[in-house]
Every structure is written in C-alpha cells, then in structure tokens.
Amino acid sequence: MTTVLGVAVLDRVPLGGGAARVGLADGRTVVVKDGDPQAVAAEAAGLRWLAAAGAAAVPAVLEVEGGRLVTELVAGGAPSARAAEELGRALAGTHAAGAAAFGAPPPGGPGDARIGAAPMRNAPAPSWPEWYAADRVLPYLRTACDAGTLTGGAAREIEAVADRLPDLAGPAEPPARLHGDLWSGNVLWSPDGAVLIDPAAHGGHRETDLAMLALFGCPHLPTVLAAYDEAAPLAAGWRDRVPLHQLFPLLVHVVLFGGGYAAQAASAARAALRAG
Template structure:
C-alpha cells in the first residue's frame, strides 16, 4: 500500500481498494465504491489550516464545499467532486451562494476560521491572519505591505517601486469605499478553486478569513472565471455592492498579484506595480 492509500485508510477507518495519482499532491482513492481525494500538505499546518477553512465555509450551508473526511499533519481526505462544464444556471447560483456566504460574516477583518492553526497559507505562500476592526489599515498592514517587503527582499521589486505600494496603503482610507462589516471569505477565489458540478459550484483550496467581500469578487475577475458576468449579476441582485465597486476591483487585486509576485516573479510584479501607480 502506498503512502496516500495508507493515509486514507488510517484517517477514514476504511480499506482502500484502488488508487489513481491525479497530480504531485493529489491522489484519488476508492473506498468500497465511494471515491475520495487525498491531498499531501506542502508545509506543517497546511492540512489543518485547509480543513478548518473548509469547515468554516461549509458551516452556514449556503455554498457547496467538499466534505472533510479526516486529516493529519501530512494528509487531507476530501470528497471527490464529479465536475461538469460551467453553465449559466450554475454561474448564477454561485453568485447567490457567494452573497449568502459573505453575509454569514466573521468576527473581524483577518479573523481565522475556528480551530485553525496559527500559520495560514494562500497557495504555497504564508499568510498572516491577525484580527483588526478596520479594513483599510488591516489590508495595508497584513495583505499588501508584507508581500511588498518579501518581493523587495528577493529583488523582485526595487525600493523605489515599493514606494508606490506604500502610497496606495496610505490612501486606502479614502479609496476603499463605504465601511462594511467583515465577510466570511474563501480568500483565494480564482477560477481554479471553483469546481463546476451538477449540484452547484464547489469551492476548494481556501485561504479562508474575515475580509472585505469585494476581495473574493476581485479574485474571480483576476483570472477570468467562466460565467463571471452571470456570477456578478446574480451576486449584486442578491446583495448590492457599494457604488464604485467595479473601480475598486484593482485595489483588491493587489493582494493576489503580490502573492503571485512572491511566488512567481517579475511578470506579476509589473501588473501589481501598474495598479499601485495608478492609485497612488
């Protein structure tokens, strides 16, 4: 029995009858006819953080989330989702589901899911969840400036370029629109983390935390999620957004673009820098 199969059997208490490797980190396993996916964690605490995030997003029962069947320090076992092509009906449902998920709320901006470990992750990048009452200051200090510092330390951004992000951060109180309460965010909602299925669009691989709802929507737009117009239309019909939200999308995209700058380099730095200069 390979390591993935042994982990599934140990965490579920059920025998594994077959496995199939899906990627470097993912393996499909068959348990007496049921099929699950087991994911290998990339760092200490990553599986616990993901499990806590999935359970927190599933708690309001308003958006489809794969069930967590077990986890340990190295492995996470989840439902396998049978995927289909995105269609207009499912896209509109996702918009309404996201509005309901965000409305479920969070204790504060930056609040982690209950029972989450101290360290959080967005993809392969570390992420700090530190609660704060004020979104502009929290976003500047915990979502923009930390990744600017990392990019500068690695030579991806120069000191002069980093200054453009500081100027945007200083202006966030006047740029961020009317105050809103903390929303329950997926936190890494690019289209690769949306699985389209017959019974709805499932959300996977969260970087869940309390944040501004426009951030999730900005991430969907960043990499051109299928059905985006239908998603946004249904969302705004269900939960209207504050005036100017379309213009503010770029501000919310600074965070994922800076994460990609840290992980993948100069291409994303150039895009993030263009946004920072246009708002500073």
Template sequence: MRSVDDLGSSHGRRLQRAVLDDGREVFVKTGGAPEALRSEAAGLRWLGEAITVPEVVEVADDRLVLAWVPAGQPSPAAAERFGRELARMHRAGAPGFGAPWPGFIADLPMDNTSAGDWPEFYATRRILPFLRQASLPAEDVRLIERAVERLPEAAGPLEPPARVHGDLWSGNVLWSGGTGVLIDPAAHGGHRETDLAMLALFGVPHQDRILAAYEEESPLADGWRERVPLHQLHPLLVHVVLFGGSYRDSLMRAVSRVLSSAR
C-alpha cells in the same frame, strides 16, 4: 483503500483520487506544511456552513482527505446559482477581520491576527508582509507603500467583516451539481469585494451571470468596479513572490489605478 490514482502535484503537494474500503471516492492531498493542511480544513468547514464545499473526511499532519467532487459544467444557470450562494456566504459574516487559524495561500503563511478595520487588516496582514518578500525595484516599493497609505480613502464605504474564501480564482471553483463548489480556501473574515476581484483576475466562466445574480442577492456598494485593482494588489504580490517578475507589470498597473482613483 481499494484503489489510488495519482493526479500529479501542486505547490509541492501530492494529489490523489482514492476509493475507500467503504466505497466512498475521496480526494487526498499529502505533503507541505501540516499547518497549511489544517488551515485548509478549518476554512472548508467554516465556509461549508454557508456554501457548497467538499466534506472534510480526515485531516492529519501528513494528509487532507476530502469527499470527491464529481465534475459538472459551468452553465449559465450554475453560474447564477453560484453567484447567489456566494453572496449568502459573504453575508454569513465573521467575528472580525482575520481568523482564529493560521493563514496560508499556496504554501506561503499569512497572518490572520484580527485587526480593527479592513484597511488596517489588508495593509498590515496582506500587502506589506508580501511586499517585503517580493524582489521589486525600490521605486515600485515606494509606489506600493503610497497606495497602502491611501487605503482608508480608497477602500470605499465601511462594511462588516464578510465570510470570504480568500483565494477565489477560477481554479478554486469546481462546477458540480448545478453550482460552483469551493476548494482550496484561504478563508478569513475580510472584504467581500476581495473574492469578486479575485474571480475577475484570471477570469471565470459566465462571470457576468455570477455578478448579476450576486447583486440581485446582495447589492454591492457604489464604485466597487473601480476598487477591483485595490483588491487585486495582494494576489498579484503573491504571484510575484511565487513566480517572479513576470507578474510585476500587472501588479504595477493595478498600483497605478489605485493611486489614480485615490486622488
């Protein structure tokens, strides 16, 4: 390598910007579980069949090397283009609910074993495993278990497996080249509303433009806005596991809305 610049760390991984001997600029991630690095690479390559992602230059047990993504601006036009591309990515589909590689979110393992339908997948592979890891009061656990029981009726119309990013908060969208470039996926076959709910959880620039363009490209099922809290249960549980009780109130508000909507 010609040069290496340190970019700090995230979830126990060291992040660097480097220039290779051939002049290419790359992003280098080292540390953490080797399985997590390989899972990220597999997800990027799969999503990259349908949307803009960084090229995977190399993946090994101790590092993941990606093509560097030059910074751009989240303009309204870029947001609209991203919304259309996101819809096309979801429409590219998946063989089933799950993925043939191990799942990770941050450095937390996720079970990507396939399931018969999305409510079953979401309950048994996403919500319940993280509920067991979260230190929540018994009454909270009971309410979340009630919400899980109501998943089949709360999930809305059945949809085929979508090709989803799986951790699509705004920090995992880099604005470059007039669109959004996806990074750090927890990619799997899932429900397309999950990605949209994650974008809404912490906000994203020009969110209304993204959604409008998405719906022009691929209309959403009736009632999707009311189902946003349902799709936010898993990421909020992940945040409780990672960061503790500061996310409990947000989680339980989402649970309350799911229970109310399923009556």
C-alpha cells in the same frame, strides 16, 4: 498510502499540489491532500467554516490527521449560466455569514496559514484598511523587494496604496466570511453547480473574493456578479476598487513565481491610486 479512512487504497491519481484522487476498496473515491500539518489544519477549518454558512458549496471534510486532509470528491461537470447565477447568490450568502473580525481565522484554524504555497497571517484587526495594508499588502511587498523582484517605482507605487488605504477603501463594511483564494481554478463546476475548493479562509472584505474571481477569468463572470449584486447590493464604486483588491493576490504571485507578475502588481497599484 495503503489505507484511507480505515479502508484499503486501490488506486491513486495525482491531482497536483500534494492532492490525489484515491479509489477505496469500499467503492468510494475521495481526495487526499498531504502537506504541512498547520496548512492542512487551516484548510480543514476553512472548509468547515464555509460549509457552516449553508450557502456556497464546498467539499465535505471526511478526516484530518496530522498532515493529511481527506475530502469528498467533486464530480466533474461544465459551467453554465444557471450555475453561475446560483454561485453569485450563494457567494453573497457565504459572505453575509460574517466573521469575528477582519483578519480573523476560521474557528479552530491557526493564525499562521497559507495561500497556495505562500505563508499568510490571520490576526484580527479593527478595520479593513489598517489590516489590508499591514497583513496583506506590505508583508508580500517586503518579501518581493528583498528578493529583488519588485524595485524602484513599482515598489513606491504599492507603498503609496498602503499609505492611502483609508481613502481608497470605499464605504465601511462588516467583516465577510471569505474563501480567500477564489481564483477560477478553485471553482469546480459539478453537475449540481459550482463547488469551491482550496480555501485560504479568513474574515475580510467581500469585494476581495469577487476581484479575485475576475483576476484570471471565470466562466460566466458577468452572470456571477449580477446575481451577487442582486442578492447583496455592492457599494457604489466597487468596480473601480477591483485593482485595489487584486493587489494582494498579485503580490502573492510575485512572491511565489517571480518578477513576471511585478508589472501587473504595479499596474494594479496605479489603477487603485487613480480610482481614489
């Protein structure tokens, strides 16, 4: 890498996941991510789609060329209750911007995308329960079973969730514009507030983003959720459905990182079945 955006590179600091902080000769510092061209295209389309909602902040896309994505650098900061409140309201606005259908990719984004290092299919479906079972729960369950990391009773409990999704899903909602991989590591706290990075954007259920925020902990999460609920009231019973929405990212972790997450996925499945 000798030039980026047509400018000479002065220094490069790896950030992990194929990304690096790159200093340019014109004084700018940007983030450069190198990877599979299809994955790069999906991420760029997702960032632009989320930005178009005019609500939750995301880094600006500066260039997409083949397997390289260049975005603006997010300045470092610290989480605060005020920023968390603003994030809750902004996330509600992003979700409300909507999507063409459940499972729909961002405009211009490929149907075959990724969540982290795992493949993720984006294909429109008429209803959330049908889509969540067919494209989010069962494919990762099959992969984990084939690898031997999910077996026996745990696999059967997760299959039962997929079978009962129409009863477990709660009130019907329109497709939301999801970040899609909203764990706490993808929330950067800048001096200007929270900025969302590394999306796996698609049309989905808004409770999924909120459940993922809770999965691995998020600073000031109660404040985020309270502000969200005030801006866009959540349907009755949403807290009971958190394990249902966490099942997908947990299955992704089983596929990517092995059986250590299998017990968590099975526990989420049991909790979802009890809540229903």
